[in-house]
Amino acid sequence: MKPIYLLAAFAAALLPLIAGTAWAADDHGHDHGAPAAATGPALPRFAAVSDIFELVGVLDGKQLTLYLDRFADNSPVKGAQLDLEIDGAKVQTAPHGEGEFEAMLAEAPKPGVLSVSATVVAGQETDLLAGELDIHEEGHADASATSPRWQRVATWGLGGLLALGLLIWIARRMSAARQPRLGGAA
Numbered sequence: 378m379k380p381i382y383l384l385a386a387f388a389a390a391l392l393p394l395i396a397g398t399a400w401a402a403d404d405h406g407h408d409h410g411a412p413a414a415a416t417g418p419a420l421p422r423f424a425a426v427s428d429i430f431e432l433v434g435v436l437d438g439k440q441l442t443l444y445l446d447r448f449a450d451n452s453p454v455k456g457a458q459l460d461l462e463i464d465g466a467k468v469q470t471a472p473h474g475e476g477e478f479e480a481m482l483a484e485a486p487k488p489g490v491l492s493v494s495a496t497v498v499a500g501q502e503t504d505l506l507a508g509e510l511d512i513h514e515e516g517h518a519d520a521s522a523t524s525p526r527w528q529r530v531a532t533w534g535l536g537g538l539l540a541l542g543l544l545i546w547i548a549r550r551m552s553a554a555r556q557p558r559l560g561g562a563a
Contacts, residue, residue: 425508
């Protein structure tokens with residue numbers, strides 16, 4: 378067998394291995410115990426931090442869930458009182474577990490950047506936290522970031538087939554160039 382055909386055969390044999398590793402790395406049972414990532418757009422959220430407290434808010438329509446932790450060790454703040462303002466409007470909060478609060482807004486906020494301020498009273502500690510809630514219009518998510526697995530596999534497969542075709546074409550050209558030309562002038 379000619380060396381160029383051996384090279385083409387070797388490349389053809391490696392192609393499934395290369396495509397297989399790319400496919401296996403694409404969450405095909407090889408998650409190593411990691412939790413599955415959520416799909417779809419993330420809910421709008423904000424963080425407000427001081428030397429004492431950290432407040433994180435997650436907005437789902439008109440429902441606002443708030444998490445209040447100690448900055449030093451990230452432990453939930455027990456028995457705290459939380460007064461909240463969003464864009465200057467007072468928002469009533471209700472405790473919902475250790476370091477958790479819930480609030481219902483009068484209406485879902487419109488897209489834009491909203492200022493958030495919170496006054497926290499926990500025992501003898503009082504602190505003022507400030508942050509911003511940046512709400513984007515939905516539908517601007519990058520479509521390529523959420524492309525289905527079959528499209529990525531098909532892209533790799535097509536690329537591999539094109540590379541294999543190129544190798545075979547080069548092999549034939551090199552083989553044809555080495556062939557002695559028969560015939561001559563009469």
